[in-house]
Amino acid sequence: MRTQQHTDWQTAGLARRATRWLVAAVILGGASCVLFVLQLATLAHAVDDLTFKGHPLASTYPTLVQVGALCAGSLLLQWLADMAGTEAGLRISASVQRDMLRHLFRAGPVGCAALPAGQIVTTMTEGTAALEPYFAQYIPRAAMMVVLPGLILAMVFHLDGWSFAILACTGPLIPIFMALIGYSAQVIMNRQWVQLVIMGSSFLDSLRGLGTLRLFGQTQASITRMREMAEAHRRATFSVMKVAFLTSAALEFFASLSIALVAVIFGARLLNGTADFRSAFLVLLLAPEYFMPLRAFSASYHARQNATAAAARIAEIFAVPELEANSLQPRNASGTHGAITALECQHVSAAYATATATATATATALDDVCCKFSRNQLTVLTGESGAGKTTLLRVLLGFLPVQSGNITALDMHGHPLTLPQGCAGWLPQRPLMIFGTVADNLHLANPDADMHSLRAAARQADALGFIEALPNGFETMVGERGTLLSGGQIKRLALARVLLRDPEVLCLDEPTANLDTDSAHRIAQTIRQCAANRIVIVATHDPALVRQADQILHIENARVENIVFPKDAAA
Numbered sequence: 001m002r003t004q005q006h007t008d009w010q011t012a013g014l015a016r017r018a019t020r021w022l023v024a025a026v027i028l029g030g031a032s033c034v035l036f037v038l039q040l041a042t043l044a045h046a047v048d049d050l051t052f053k054g055h056p057l058a059s060t061y062p063t064l065v066q067v068g069a070l071c072a073g074s075l076l077l078q079w080l081a082d083m084a085g086t087e088a089g090l091r092i093s094a095s096v097q098r099d100m101l102r103h104l105f106r107a108g109p110v111g112c113a114a115l116p117a118g119q120i121v122t123t124m125t126e127g128t129a130a131l132e133p134y135f136a137q138y139i140p141r142a143a144m145m146v147v148l149p150g151l152i153l154a155m156v157f158h159l160d161g162w163s164f165a166i167l168a169c170t171g172p173l174i175p176i177f178m179a180l181i182g183y184s185a186q187v188i189m190n191r192q193w194v195q196l197v198i199m200g201s202s203f204l205d206s207l208r209g210l211g212t213l214r215l216f217g218q219t220q221a222s223i224t225r226m227r228e229m230a231e232a233h234r235r236a237t238f239s240v241m242k243v244a245f246l247t248s249a250a251l252e253f254f255a256s257l258s259i260a261l262v263a264v265i266f267g268a269r270l271l272n273g274t275a276d277f278r279s280a281f282l283v284l285l286l287a288p289e290y291f292m293p294l295r296a297f298s299a300s301y302h303a304r305q306n307a308t309a310a311a312a313r314i315a316e317i318f319a320v321p322e323l324e325a326n327s328l329q330p331r332n333a334s335g336t337h338g339a340i341t342a343l344e345c346q347h348v349s350a351a352y353a354t355a356t357a358t359a360t361a362t363a364t365a366l367d368d369v370c371c372k373f374s375r376n377q378l379t380v381l382t383g384e385s386g387a388g389k390t391t392l393l394r395v396l397l398g399f400l401p402v403q404s405g406n407i408t409a410l411d412m413h414g415h416p417l418t419l420p421q422g423c424a425g426w427l428p429q430r431p432l433m434i435f436g437t438v439a440d441n442l443h444l445a446n447p448d449a450d451m452h453s454l455r456a457a458a459r460q461a462d463a464l465g466f467i468e469a470l471p472n473g474f475e476t477m478v479g480e481r482g483t484l485l486s487g488g489q490i491k492r493l494a495l496a497r498v499l500l501r502d503p504e505v506l507c508l509d510e511p512t513a514n515l516d517t518d519s520a521h522r523i524a525q526t527i528r529q530c531a532a533n534r535i536v537i538v539a540t541h542d543p544a545l546v547r548q549a550d551q552i553l554h555i556e557n558a559r560v561e562n563i564v565f566p567k568d569a570a571a
């Protein structure tokens, strides 16, 4: 199993995914700042010439045109910087979303089950969306917070020592103050995220369990619980907003105080005649701009906290271990491709990772399993609930890694084989039906299958009769999770879907569970026929299926206790 490095999913690590766009945003923003400062200096020069030096308007035109050109250039560069920042944000959030989906597929159903579905959904949607403003706004603004005030300070230093001292002393107070507020705000932000995840999970659970909730008369209680969660989330969001307002208020206070100080001191010195108008005017133009990037940075500061909280949730998803390879692919790389004649388990052990309050422990679910599954043979796994039947199927399918031992695919001469992808088919206990038509659901297994293949697979799974009886046959919408079909119909449709890929190894988990006797009998017959030229392994409690078996593996407490070949015994 592979585990992703936690540090890769910190915001700094994520920035590497769009470095060029972020660098472009910072350089363009910096260039825009330079033009902006030049524009103010040129404007002060023009106003001074017009008012105090008595130059005619005509002679000031070139300077005013210069001001216009600098203004246009600065705005254009800023627009380009914003575009580059937005592009970086979109690229990073889209790439994280794509990687997360890929990672979840690699982790497989057992790995994904380690996290609540609501947490996965919220992180994939809200979590990745929270990254975008961080990279699009916060990072470029953080850079501007250094560039523009630095430029302005350098200019003010040349104009007036007092103003320089005031701005240089008050400016750094703001980021220090914000960092102090931000430290406690991060705790609130994390709490808001937890509330959001809990709310998402509960909403999903309520939707899934609508029938059960109604049956137990719990609908009102569920609505009340949802309302309480929404209220808790509202309160957490409100706390975040309060901190955001407090930060802005503190910033405005320091900024206004500092500008007022500069204005008062300069005003007094102008009256005394110890300062000139041009310097005073330019410093007063520059002083508010000195605080502008700090204001913009403060406005996007919550984006950083949101993204930090989201990055922690994203890291949790990437911490779910990936499966290395399908167990049906033998470790022996020198093996050849070919038809699989048998699957052999040698001393196979496996365990589930279970999270406790303090650490992650493992619970053994298969212990030293030795068995063989042969082509043309129907193997039935029996045993009490919780014995380990599904676990053995999961290990064979590669959804759960082998802790020790080997699973080897053999050709007709008993040599190890390298198997192509998709050689195994799986029918889970609760097969997934997507929102779409019968044909859409079948095409999931093989998007290129033509109508003839669909009909053949449906016939083989004993599903053709009921599909043709539907109002629009294969084009009938079956709804989400197959809501318009019965349990038996869903099972037969899912079996047809698996057969459409014509897998060499077919793993079926409780295929006849919850079916009436007639449907169960028909499915048992179908499965029996599927064993022709295939390896078929079925986990079941159904005596009708057990009667069809060529080999019965009885599992008890994670171990194969008994192997019976009923047909040999009968002979």
Ligand SMILES: Nc1ncnc2c1ncn2[C@@H]1O[C@H](COP(=O)(O)OP(=O)(O)OP(=O)(O)O)[C@@H](O)[C@H]1O
Pocket: 110, 113, 352, 353, 354, 363, 365, 383, 384, 385, 386, 387, 388, 389, 390, 391, 392, 539
């Ligand atoms: N995702 C999981 N995480 C942790 N433990 C699990 C997980 N799935 C199953 N187990 C545990 O592994 C053991 C074997 O479960 P398994 O599902 O293989 O039993 P089973 O024989 O198929 O039962 P059933 O007949 O009820 O389907 C059980 O103790 C179960 O609690």
